[in-house]
Amino acid sequence: MANSNLAQQALNNLVNQFARPMDFLRELVQNSIDAGSPRVEVWLQFTPPKPGQREGVLEIHVDDFGEGMDEKIIDEQLTRMFSSTKEDDLTKIGKFGIGFTSIFAINPEAVLLHTGRHGEYWELLFHADRSFDKVRVDKPVDGTRITLYKRMIEQDIEKFIRECRWILRYWCEHSNTPVTFWDRRGQQTDAVVDESDPFAAFAAPAAGAVSGPEAVTRDLDLEADLLVEVHEDTVSALVGYARQPRYGFYNGGLTLLNTRSAETLGEYADRLSHLSFKVKSDDLEHTLTRDNVIQDAHWHSVMRVVLRAARTLQERLLETLETTAQQKDDVRPWLRYLARDCKADPEVRQIEDLWGRVKLHDHNRAVVSLEAIDDQMSRSGAVLLDPGPGPLRAALEEQDFILLPDAAEVRELLREAPQDGLFVRNSRQITSADRIFVLPQLVSLDSLPNLERAMIKRCQALIHASTGSRIELKVGEYGGAEQAASEALALDGPADGALFLRPDRGRFRWPLFLVRRCLLLNRHHPFYQAQLIAFSEEQTLAAYGLASALLHEDGIHRQRLFNKMLDAAVQEILPR
Numbered sequence: 001m002a003n004s005n006l007a008q009q010a011l012n013n014l015v016n017q018f019a020r021p022m023d024f025l026r027e028l029v030q031n032s033i034d035a036g037s038p039r040v041e042v043w044l045q046f047t048p049p050k051p052g053q054r055e056g057v058l059e060i061h062v063d064d065f066g067e068g069m070d071e072k073i074i075d076e077q078l079t080r081m082f083s084s085t086k087e088d089d090l091t092k093i094g095k096f097g098i099g100f101t102s103i104f105a106i107n108p109e110a111v112l113l114h115t116g117r118h119g120e121y122w123e124l125l126f127h128a129d130r131s132f133d134k135v136r137v138d139k140p141v142d143g144t145r146i147t148l149y150k151r152m153i154e155q156d157i158e159k160f161i162r163e164c165r166w167i168l169r170y171w172c173e174h175s176n177t178p179v180t181f182w183d184r185r186g187q188q189t190d191a192v193v194d195e196s197d198p199f200a201a202f203a204a205p206a207a208g209a210v211s212g213p214e215a216v217t218r219d220l221d222l223e224a225d226l227l228v229e230v231h232e233d234t235v236s237a238l239v240g241y242a243r244q245p246r247y248g249f250y251n252g253g254l255t256l257l258n259t260r261s262a263e264t265l266g267e268y269a270d271r272l273s274h275l276s277f278k279v280k281s282d283d284l285e286h287t288l289t290r291d292n293v294i295q296d297a298h299w300h301s302v303m304r305v306v307l308r309a310a311r312t313l314q315e316r317l318l319e320t321l322e323t324t325a326q327q328k329d330d331v332r333p334w335l336r337y338l339a340r341d342c343k344a345d346p347e348v349r350q351i352e353d354l355w356g357r358v359k360l361h362d363h364n365r366a367v368v369s370l371e372a373i374d375d376q377m378s379r380s381g382a383v384l385l386d387p388g389p390g391p392l393r394a395a396l397e398e399q400d401f402i403l404l405p406d407a408a409e410v411r412e413l414l415r416e417a418p419q420d421g422l423f424v425r426n427s428r429q430i431t432s433a434d435r436i437f438v439l440p441q442l443v444s445l446d447s448l449p450n451l452e453r454a455m456i457k458r459c460q461a462l463i464h465a466s467t468g469s470r471i472e473l474k475v476g477e478y479g480g481a482e483q484a485a486s487e488a489l490a491l492d493g494p495a496d497g498a499l500f501l502r503p504d505r506g507r508f509r510w511p512l513f514l515v516r517r518c519l520l521l522n523r524h525h526p527f528y529q530a531q532l533i534a535f536s537e538e539q540t541l542a543a544y545g546l547a548s549a550l551l552h553e554d555g556i557h558r559q560r561l562f563n564k565m566l567d568a569a570v571q572e573i574l575p576r
Contacts, residue, residue, distance in 0.1 A: 035066030484524030
């Protein structure tokens with residue numbers, strides 16, 4: 001009795017092993033393929049309820065035209081658990097001898113099976129309690145025909161049929177063996193295709209038929225914006241860039257795994273999770289519960305094929321990016337895919353002339369290279385984003401600055417793409433140009449009040465005394481007193497007083513003995529105004545205070561220069 005209970009429990013576990021009861025269709029199709037059937041036909045028929053009854057009978061048929069079974073196979077494999085001749089044959093997809101038990105997952109009223117082999121033909125009737133009757137019959141059977149009978153109310157039929165279609169398309173979408181699905185409700189069940197022609201099921205339905213068989217299977221395909229196809233030995237793969245990556249593994253075209261979960265990629269997740277791919281190989285195997293692919297030596301070999309395809313795809317992406325940029329089309333989708341490649345692939349910098357081949361559009365849709373952007377960054381200290389229409393943009397354009405549109409894809413690429421050079425880290429500063437440059441209105445010294453003009457001249461004299469004539473002072477209007485309070489005391493710029501740089505302690509500055517600089521004073525800055533008030537009482541000390549603050553603002557901290565300026569101030573104060 002105990003052994004009987006254990007056997008029943010084991011059978012229950014096999015019946016309910018899959019998350020979806022409708023997965024039994026996959027198991028039956030797989031067994032048909034293993035039997036060498038040139039095609040598999042799945043079709044349904046519904047007998048409406050009789051008067052006074054609520055439920056009709058739905059028939060689910062799975063017909064194949066393979067080897068069929070004789071009595072020995074029926075007794076030793078079909079009706080005995082855990083018995084299989086597939087154990088060491090990788091050409092057989094299912095290897096656990098458990099597929100047939102899955103028919104009971106939808107709780108059918110009965111299952112009728114017809115099969116034949118070696119001139120003997122059999123009929124088996126399985127009951128709801130999983131017992132069965134076996135009878136030898138005279139009528140010839142080509143292959144194996146399985147029919148499940150399930151009571152069902154008519155309102156539930158449509159949902160059931162949708163599930164059938166979905167399951168078949170999920171598991172059999174790329175099967176090497178053609179699979180069809182046919183909803184024959186309202187049609188005569190004897191209006192079947194010519195069984196002598198294994199491909200007749202794919203012909204157009206006969207005239208007058210309500211519908212015909214639907215082809216479930218199709219060639220290997222992949223939803224992707226850009227893809228490559230590779231074939232190496234027994235492996236076929238499609239690898240591409242898609243907005244939502246998905247990973248598919250197939251044996252004989254039957255689905256082993258089709259998922260968005262990167263966890264199933266194991267050690268290859270970092271390199272491949274941003275890509276979509278489908279790969280077919282007869283060497284791949286699924287786990288017992290069909291929820292993953294066995295990650296053995298065959299799996300690693302297949303994944304290396306995918307990695308090589310990914311590198312080919314990367315080359316295709318660079319070609320596409322360059323062509324798209326030259327044609328003035330939108331490059332942003334390709335920039336995002338390239339950014340993800342750069343993040344995932346540590347060897348991306350080995351691509352020849354990578355920085356010259358990566359093309360973007362500037363704010364005027366002119367084509368610029370990543371190499372040119374990085375070259376400008378080395379001079380300006382940042383990658384410059386378009387500040388928008390106005391005098392500043394015009395001034396930057398006049399000096400041929402590269403201004404990029406502020407797009408998420410652009411930022412993502414600049415963050416992830418490596419910088420050229422062996423020891424350069426990814427540290428691009430990306431900012432709007434108006435946070436680096438400013439274009440205030442220059443104020444002529446002659447237009448200033450006498451006291452203010454005198455303070456500027458005295459301050460200039462002290463700075464010249466310490467730095468020579470390397471720093472020139474100019475005065476700027478920053479938009480009035482209220483706006484000027486939020487600006488710096490002075491800005492650094494060229495001697496001709498054009499574009500001025502906002503203060504940045506981290507920016508590289510050429511030494512004073514190599515280049516002249518211009519400091520543009522903010523005449524409405526609170527400190528400037530305070531020194532102007534002090535200048536009316538003590539001119540030299542006020543000018544010295546302003547000059548010291550300006551040198552400090554410009555990043556000059558050498559005590560020797562401050563001492564020289566102090567000496568000059570003292571000489572002015574001491575009586576002659």
